[in-house]
């Protein structure tokens with residue numbers, strides 16, 4: 001097409017009621033690859049895929065097509081969701097459904113493509129087929145959306161992920177992109193947009209669940225002449241990766257959501273606050289913003305609506321606390337990233353004292369769908385008080401990990417057992433951590449609880465921003481709580497005493513119970529017990545008196561673990577025993593004389609020379625020198641080393 005850009009812009013501007021002439025529909029179908037006359041290979045490109053080797057997969061596919069003189073189209077797409085399927089590749093031969101393959105590393109490319117092109121498909125790495133309108137089905141091959149991982153999801157926010165090239169604005173627009181924005185600025189006033197979003201029941205997806213439309217209204221109603229819109233894409237909780245994946249997969253949807261939100265509050269300037277190390281997400285956002293400007297979707301007097309908007313990306317090295325909204329604002333103002341007392345809330349007095357709306361990535365990515373389909377459409381999904389869906393980054397010990405999206409009201413059990421396919425390696429389930437370092441543990445008794453802000457809160461569970469970490473029997477709850485507290489201690493900005501001193505003291509006490517000092521006298525033992533007695537007290541003071549959410553929620557994992565795993569704490573404190581054998585300081589390794597062959601593997605690898613013996617005779621471990629690192633246990637090929 002001579003002027004694809006003009007055609008694409010006309011397409012966005014086309015009113016809902018207008019129908020496209022047949023030749024225009026053909027262009028869109030080509031952009032969506034619903035009509036192809038040559039094979040297409042889609043390879044997922046994102047942080048996880050790159051780590052898994054997708055760049056080599058791409059080169060191997062290029063070489064294959066060149067060497068075989070085949071004309072094929074190669075497309076870099078976002079991730080489809082299951083991260084341990086990376087590198088993923090979909091192959092579409094003209095007229096037929098896409099075939100979806102998992103773990104296609106470079107050496108698998110040639111046999112895979114040979115198989116597909118010669119109708120001799122090796123199904124080892126085949127996940128299934130993806131149906132496209134009017135395409136021929138592959139007989140005997142299941143549809144991907146029938147697999148439990150996909151069948152139990154409701155992919156609205158993730159709807160575009162893995163389907164298009166996230167660096168190509170034309171492809172986004174061909175999938176109805178930016179129509180909601182243009183519809184919004186052409187048809188609605190600021191107040192109307194706020195009301196539509198309020199009516200939809202959309203709630204902030206960063207965890208708090210505050211009404212998004214209401215927050216926008218508060219900023220709009222301030223009467224100020226200038227306002228700011230900020231997308232909080234900081235996401236620095238250990239184990240959280242869903243926001244970054246959303247940005248990498250569908251950056252245009254975020255830009256569109258931000259553009260609508262900015263319009264709703266009459267903000268001419270919007271900022272995306274990103275982690276400095278989210279390089280891939282940054283690159284995709286930069287491309288998206290640049291092309292949106294070129295298409296007139298950002299800039300001054302957008303499509304003659306009188307509305308002007310620009311979006312800037314700010315990457316800050318910052319700390320975890322900089323994700324807290326007032327600390328975030330301080331950072332953007334060039335001050336130290338420390339939180340401020342609220343009220344005033346940012347919606348009334350935020351960046352440079354101006355009304356500022358701060359929203360999470362997932363919250364904003366829901367907005368174009370609401371404006372396009374209406375608030376009732378959104379309310380039809382999910383529960384009465386928590387409409388819509390929730391995206392989670394599932395990690396840990398599940399068989400499948402990745403970014404998933406379920407309808408609100410779905411049980412946690414469904415996510416664990418059907419979407420993540422249970423626990424890997426046949427281990428026992430222990431708990432789910434929702435909300436990461438400030439979250440709580442969900443044990444098997446609570447798995448039937450529905451994902452819903454109210455229901456979860458009634459059960460003492462916070463929704464969190466999207467971290468869903470699965471733990472198995474090999475997790476030591478005391479050590480995990482200690483690890484989370486260490487993170488919080490390191491991340492506490494130090495501005496308020498309860499958080500600064502509380503996290504430090506709690507960590508000190510937790511550390512004292514995961515090791516067994518050989519020279520502990522009665523006095524130190526008493527000190528240790530005294531500390532343990534103080535833990536709950538410190539936790540409650542921190543919750544009640546800390547300045548911001550970091551200090552207020554830092555004791556959550558401890559309190560939650562104490563409630564459900566009290567006996568593990570008692571074993572550590574009284575019996576000096578770690579049932580998961582994780583706490584190094586409590587482990588004693590013993591060599592079984594009957595089984596030891598004297599191969600020397602353990603002695604040669606011991607970092608503190610605590611293992612002695614004569615070659616081909618049984619060895620022994622000097623307990624006083626042993627640090628409990630467990631290397632001997634790992635290297636012994638004869639199962640001669642046991643943990644006491």
Ligand SMILES: Cc1cc2nc3c(=O)[nH]c(=O)nc-3n(C[C@H](O)[C@H](O)[C@H](O)COP(=O)(O)O)c2cc1C
Pocket residue numbers: 203204205206207208209210232233234235236237320321322323324325326358359360361363364465548549550
């Ligand atoms: C210590 C701390 C870190 C936070 N980090 C983030 C973050 O990385 N991303 C985020 O969206 N919200 C984060 N929040 C919540 C924000 O303060 C704010 O409530 C949120 O961005 C509002 O978005 P929402 O209304 O769309 O949920 C954090 C809060 C605290 C206390």
